[in-house]
Amino acid sequence: MIEEKGVVVHPDEIGATWRESILSSDIHLLGVHPVGGKGSHERVKALAVGGLPAECQRNLNLLMSRGVGVEYELHAMSLLLPRDLFPAHPEYFRMDDQGRRNPDLNCCPSNRDALEIVAENAAALAKALPSSTHRYAFWLDDAREGTCRCRDCRSLSASDQALLLSNAVLRGIRRADPQGRESYLAYCGASEVPRRVTPEDGIYLEYAPFDRDQAVPMTHERNAASRRNARELAAFFGAGKGKVLEYFLDNSKYSGWVKPPKKLVPDPEVIARDLAFYDSLGFRTVTTFACFLGPDYEALWGKPDLGGYAVFRQR
Ligand SMILES: [Zn+2]
Known part of the structure; x- marks a missing residue:
């Protein structure tokens, strides 16, 4: 129901x-x-x-007071991984179809240092914009296609890459809100089921x-x-x-x-x-x-x- x-x-x-x-x-x-x-x-x-x-x-405020x-x-991904890190750390960012690191969208979801920065900034964003339901929706950048084609990411679908990023965001949100849950936004390029990545406990589907x-x-x-x-x-x-x-x-x-x-x-x-x-x-x-x-x-x-x-x- x-x-x-x-x-x-x-x-x-x-x-x-x-x-x-x-x-x-x-x-x-x-x-x-x-x-x-x-x-x-x-x-x-x-x-x-x-x-x-x-x-x-x-x-x-009035609406919240009424339940x-x-x-x-x-x-939010370009906020969670600030673009000004690109000159010093191009490896944090996605590799595009031409084989170049590119800060235009999202990031390299196989780079653990990038994911830790994403998690830290997700914690800060969850503190700034807390959810009254503990459901958060800090999504990837708004684009149909923004995947990484580096050697480690190439075999991962857009959905797998999106779920890796959602898992990292969730880990950050939990530092600010231990009951927090994070969206897997099934949207545009990430509309199919992930095949190689598993949702961590606390990920919910947003279709x-x-x-x-x-x-x-x-x-x-x-x-x-x-x-x-x-x-x-x-x-x-x-x-x-x-x-x-x-x-x-x-x-x-x-x-x-x-x-x-x-x-x-x-x-x-x-x-x-x-x-x-x-x-x-x-x-x-x-x-x-x-x-x-x-x-x-x-x-x-x-x-x-x-x-x-x-x-x-x-x-
Ligand atoms: Zn990559």
Whole structure:
């Protein structure tokens, strides 16, 4: 049974409308997600150092005081392994297709010194942005492909490499929060089951089917690949401890990640059928991106239609 539902939004979107929607519905989780894409680690750093805008922080505090779980969903690898280490330690960084060490994305997950730096910085980030649920999501950089091709990494899939990094992040988080758990984000290049690396105790599956067709349910043939991945990942990691990170309400995706936001028209039937699909796999927690639905959206289009994703209580 789906026991927990959540929304994942940009930090400056946590306004009165989300506050009231969450308090009057069955949404019990709020994920704070700085804008992804290139340079996302700089936005994570700004959030960790400068915090949220004051009004958003007040709303967040109120939600937490009412029992809403608050988590941070962050593309952070370029922050966890600072890029300015490259001149002195190119071996920490990934080898690209041309055989050159390259600091553009992620790192070399076979380099133990790099992994220790990642773990230390994950501990610091977990202290700066603690999770009220003990579930952390310090992800790799936001790219479809960013693997290392060095001699030690070459035989590891993108998923194996992502899991090695998630394990290192988990070890760091546990230094700050002994109950902390870390996401394995099954997303883009890392959407298939890892074959050669084992998740350490405390890793949970976060399944984000970026490449699915949102116009039809997961059971449709056009979503066969995403459906197969979901099944295999759920079996490998255990769905009951994991969560889904869907795009049902991701108006940033529908708007092409460009403002002004377009009008979101979610399909209640697809959402209902997909919730049933994830339930059938054993997931108990489902969240969805719900970005580009903040105050600027409301000024243009009125209160967002959540497509039946949230069930509102009778007043
Ligand atoms: Zn490597």
